[in-house]
Amino acid sequence: MNNTSSPVLAPSRELEVFPNPQARDYSIHIEIPEFTCLCPKTGQPDFAELALVYVPDRQCIELKSLKQYIWWYRDQGAFHEAVSNQILDDLVAATAPRYMRLSAEFNVRGGIYTRVVVEHRAPGWQSPPAVELP
Amino acid sequence: MNNTSSPVLAPSRELEVFPNPQARDYSIHIEIPEFTCLCPKTGQPDFAELALVYVPDRQCIELKSLKQYIWWYRDQGAFHEAVSNQILDDLVAATAPRYMRLSAEFNVRGGIYTRVVVEHRAPGWQSPPAVELP
Amino acid sequence: MNNTSSPVLAPSRELEVFPNPQARDYSIHIEIPEFTCLCPKTGQPDFAELALVYVPDRQCIELKSLKQYIWWYRDQGAFHEAVSNQILDDLVAATAPRYMRLSAEFNVRGGIYTRVVVEHRAPGWQSPPAVELP
């Protein structure tokens, strides 16, 4: 058990990664129900739930760093479509995954519910064929 | 953060768009539970829930403008089949999407429930192959 | 808004249609939970829930006329299998759809539950390939 002082947490655009301990294809599923940013037109808060899944290649996302990255948007103005693509782009740039998909489900605004789903596929990567268990 | 006066909202047939911030295929899911128009035969109010999904190409639909567009039908006479096709046509004309589908579920009238489902596929566009996660 | 007197409603075997406002393939789903007719053997009332879906070609079914058509069966003797086929035949004759399916779920009689499912496919019509959203 490590009892030294835990590092100070602060919002940050930096995404830390660590080496993927495995060469095989496997999937990491992450749910982030506490995303909030600001509407660029009115400055009012927006809220969303993010669902991320990816198949890592050489790098994995460090989770405390991901928390700080999500936190960074708290004071940023961001359109639904743009911020969903931006988060995927940043995560792809940091980890170069074999596959990654982000679904962002925004709280209702003006009586309208919006969900944006973006995905990245590394060139040449193919998902393994489905397994039908005996 | 921009705190200047928010623009006045009013019903409008105009659909504003903005440039799609991404070239990749991704999907935008929009639910509009507050659609209302008038029956062209009797003048009485009709109500429906709309579910829209699309894969944008160069243009995305601006949501506040979509709200005003939906609002515009509040005083219009409209048959179920015609208005469902009209909304899809208008949205396709404004955004030229790669794919778009609209489902309109109307409240019961005369003991009959009606749902109309219309879709548009850009010539040559194909949906990406399904991914089977490991 | 048209506020003139609404037409008088009465049971009728006539099915009114109107020109399909669109050339594209799309589907119309109609649920009719209030179907009732008479048992041809005993004269006692029978009840059923009808679910109709169709892809129109040149004609759509006018809903008020459909309601009157359904109403017409209220005083008719009708066997389960025959009436299900008869309704589909009448709707196909009136609208010549690309595709149509009718499911009729009858209330329990003598401890037995019956559901009849009938469909029509226009020669040469093929349903569009499934779309896998990104």
Place this chain on the structure above:
Amino acid sequence: MNNTSSPVLAPSRELEVFPNPQARDYSIHIEIPEFTCLCPKTGQPDFAELALVYVPDRQCIELKSLKQYIWWYRDQGAFHEAVSNQILDDLVAATAPRYMRLSAEFNVRGGIYTRVVVEHRAPGWQSPPAVELP
């Protein structure tokens, strides 16, 4: 059976009543999922689901007239609390019931859900004691 022309429907603040066919205490439960009015500040549409229950005294509410009364609000500006009390007041004035309760559940606005519950009790009226069935 009366098959003459049905009367023209139009929005109206008038509430028609008819004589209660019974002297006993009994309850009438009415759900109106299609209430819509306008926000008095912004002019934008508001939507609500109304649930009404009452124990009539000498008058009952005529349902077609109630539909037209609800329709009348479609073009009126109305605050949540005021309109809920106004509807109850109008219904009480028209029918002088022994008991009446209205619950109005408004669609989310600005991330906030509101429900207003108002009730009227005629002086001296008491609900009957509960029955415990053998």
Place this chain on the structure above:
Amino acid sequence: MNNTSSPVLAPSRELEVFPNPQARDYSIHIEIPEFTCLCPKTGQPDFAELALVYVPDRQCIELKSLKQYIWWYRDQGAFHEAVSNQILDDLVAATAPRYMRLSAEFNVRGGIYTRVVVEHRAPGWQSPPAVELP
């Protein structure tokens, strides 16, 4: 076992009763999901589900006769409140029960759902105290 010809069924306002085989308080619960009558204003069909419960005194309702009684309304014009009270009145007149309650839940009409609940208590009858099982 009696295999002679079953009696002919026909709609009828007559309610047959038979002597209650017991003196004790007990309850009979009856659900009738297939009630239909006509709207007295428009002549169009109305549908409802009836739930009846009663504590018989000297007479019980004969079920086949109840079915024919319900069937009788198929061609009658009837307002929601009046018909609910009428059915209770007829059943009370035929059986003089210790307690009886009728709930009539009508299908949606004009976007409005209605349920009418009426009950009869014989003077001096009291429901037995609740039992708390060990």
Place this chain on the structure above:
Amino acid sequence: MNNTSSPVLAPSRELEVFPNPQARDYSIHIEIPEFTCLCPKTGQPDFAELALVYVPDRQCIELKSLKQYIWWYRDQGAFHEAVSNQILDDLVAATAPRYMRLSAEFNVRGGIYTRVVVEHRAPGWQSPPAVELP
């Protein structure tokens, strides 16, 4: 362990009892989903689910005997209300319980669902006060 030949089972009106092994108030809940008898008017089979609960005094119902007793009705004509009271009367006569309640839920016949609930309370017996656990 007794491994001698199991006794032959046959339908029987006899109800066997055995001495209640306890003086305290306690409850025995028995569900019998497989009750069937014949309609005395038409000779056709009827089906019901029985739910029995009782607080025994000096005698308990022997279950195999109860099964044979229920089986005995398989070839008997029986009206809903009469058979429910008859079964309770027989069980009370056999066991003289402190409290007993029988609920009989009959399968739908002619579109009508019926449930009969009968109970017996021994004079002077009172259910124990409810316990509120800390």
Place this chain on the structure above:
Amino acid sequence: MNNTSSPVLAPSRELEVFPNPQARDYSIHIEIPEFTCLCPKTGQPDFAELALVYVPDRQCIELKSLKQYIWWYRDQGAFHEAVSNQILDDLVAATAPRYMRLSAEFNVRGGIYTRVVVEHRAPGWQSPPAVELP
């Protein structure tokens, strides 16, 4: 409406059929929750729920006759597997359907639940390809 005397019902092994009113492929789904027979070893009652679906060719099963056929088993000894196959064989012999499947779900006996599923396919018959609605 035919109000003459309804025919006497009695258990019978005869299955009546009537000419299929249609040449097209369609399906008839029948649920029979009230099947009962006797265990051939012990003579005790067995209970099952039957689910039947078929695509008729030239003959349809008459439902009242089916009820009498099911009733016939009430006094017959029958093993689970044998009776399921026997019923399918009898129905196939009577109607020569294009396709038929019977599922028989027996009530628990000795702590064991049993379901038997049997089907028949007419030589050369093929089910139509699935339709993907637009």
Place this chain on the structure above:
Amino acid sequence: MNNTSSPVLAPSRELEVFPNPQARDYSIHIEIPEFTCLCPKTGQPDFAELALVYVPDRQCIELKSLKQYIWWYRDQGAFHEAVSNQILDDLVAATAPRYMRLSAEFNVRGGIYTRVVVEHRAPGWQSPPAVELP
């Protein structure tokens, strides 16, 4: 309908009220799923869902002002217990209600879920007796 410019929204500790349009006891239920503040110890974001119900006396809470008041906490450090009491105190000070209750359900932190429930009762106010509908 008033279509002039809507007022600029900004976070604010001010709570606007408006005169209660009614003297009767009635209840207003408000759900606020988008509350967020900062942990005073670590500066990290906290999230909660607030449920408010009150019986107004002379003043009602203006909803847009409530939204801005909730928004104000976005950049404030606040302990769970203190902020729940603070919000109730502010709302009571602004509206002097007859009754008010606030429930604040905080998202999980360190594996621990917390909900704080606070209420205010005006001296001498009593809730009306419950109504048992016939």
Place this chain on the structure above:
Amino acid sequence: MNNTSSPVLAPSRELEVFPNPQARDYSIHIEIPEFTCLCPKTGQPDFAELALVYVPDRQCIELKSLKQYIWWYRDQGAFHEAVSNQILDDLVAATAPRYMRLSAEFNVRGGIYTRVVVEHRAPGWQSPPAVELP
């Protein structure tokens, strides 16, 4: 942490207890889904789920001993009512609780489901009044 050899487990009628560490009223809820014994008439296995709750006085039931006690019934013939009372008696004898209730739900046998509920109340003990949380 005590890592000495765990004692050998074996079926046993002995019930071990340990001193209740507290004087206050509190409740211990124990669910035992794996009770099995033998039918005294046929020698066949019976299965039941036991639910026990008690307010201890000076002694608590040791759980491993309870498991062995339950295990002991595996080879015992036991009637439903007798064994339920026997288990309660043994537990009361061993712990002299302030309150204890046992519910035994037996698996279906011969199409009949049985549940026995027995309880013990120490003379003079009263459950504390219910708490209504603010």
Place this chain on the structure above:
Amino acid sequence: MNNTSSPVLAPSRELEVFPNPQARDYSIHIEIPEFTCLCPKTGQPDFAELALVYVPDRQCIELKSLKQYIWWYRDQGAFHEAVSNQILDDLVAATAPRYMRLSAEFNVRGGIYTRVVVEHRAPGWQSPPAVELP
């Protein structure tokens, strides 16, 4: 926003408190799904979900300290009844609440599920009467 170093976390029997910011009666509900300790007999891990609710008097429990206190049990041997009472005793000693209740639901061990519920009531404290909202 305070971004200085967060304090080091470690298991600890110390419970920190802070002054209750309010004099009124209110309730704090805390769920702790991650409690684990060791079985004192076998040394094997035990798991439980704790649900705590209390009405504070002068002191509230500091949550981070509560987390460390719960963490402390990870390496302690603890019987179910004793540890539930011990935790309540420690929390009562630290905060002297007006009311406190702890429910500890332990994972199945040896086929037996156990839940212990303990509560503390300060002498003379009474819960407020229930409110019936209009």
